Amino acid sequence: MIDGTYSILYLKWEDVFLPIGLLTSEDFSEDIEMLDTTTRDNGGWKTSTPTNQSYSLSFEGLIKNTNFNGGDFTKISLDRLRTLKRNRILIEWKTQDKDSVFIDSGFGYITSLSKSSTIDEFISFSANIQGYGVPLSTSGLVFTLEDGNNNIIEDGNNNEIITG
Numbered sequence: 001m002i003d004g005t006y007s008i009l010y011l012k013w014e015d016v017f018l019p020i021g022l023l024t025s026e027d028f029s030e031d032i033e034m035l036d037t038t039t040r041d042n043g044g045w046k047t048s049t050p051t052n053q054s055y056s057l058s059f060e061g062l063i064k065n066t067n068f069n070g071g072d073f074t075k076i077s078l079d080r081l082r083t084l085k086r087n088r089i090l091i092e093w094k095t096q097d098k099d100s101v102f103i104d105s106g107f108g109y110i111t112s113l114s115k116s117s118t119i120d121e122f123i124s125f126s127a128n129i130q131g132y133g134v135p136l137s138t139s140g141l142v143f144t145l146e147d148g149n150n151n152i153i154e155d156g157n158n159n160e161i162i163t164g
Contacts, residue, residue, distance in 0.1 A: 009059055011076050011084070012092040021075030022062035024124070026095065028104065030055040030135075055131035057093065057108065063115065063123045078115055078125040085110035090132060106135035 009026050010017040020026075034048040065071035067079035084091055094105035108129040117123040 007095055007097050009057075010094050010096075013076055013080060017092075017094060018074060018076045020059060020061050021064040021066055021072060021077045024060045024062060026057070026059040028055065028057050028095070053134075055106070055135050056111075057095075057129040057131070058126065059129075060124060060126045063125055078113070081110060081113055081125070081127055085113050085127075091129070093129060101139055103138045104135055105138070107132040 007026065009020045009023055011020065012018075031054050032050045033052045033054075035051050037047045037049050039047060061077065063079075064075060064077040065079065066073060066075045066077040067083070071079075083089075088109065090107055090109060092105070092107050094103060096103040108131045110127055111130045112128040113125065114127075115123060115125045
């Protein structure tokens, strides 16, 4: 099992991946559109064929100054998210667990952004990224191929063969 506490969402800001500061939740969902079909052999049962796929990434956090004087410039919060949304910037994102076993990444646009404040509580925000293109699922784990006797196998050009 992977503890969601250690899953972090990063957005690329000025060519560097920065984490969403004070992230409280993150949800990733994929959908596929279905085109209704009919055949003589379906016996009256509905059939369909998959067509376009899409995904979205929604997340919530607590507001932190990440863009103005005195702010934490190593994070992203509502202030920077507003800039990305209002300027309709195609952003690169990734999520990964603390051990980099599961890494999802892709591109998208921020399609919604809101903030909420309640008396005696911290101000929070929520956002949604609509995916652009196909998302990728990879792993940061790298394994070196060995022969069983602790000898690393190379490709003939002194390059180790990496798997994983």
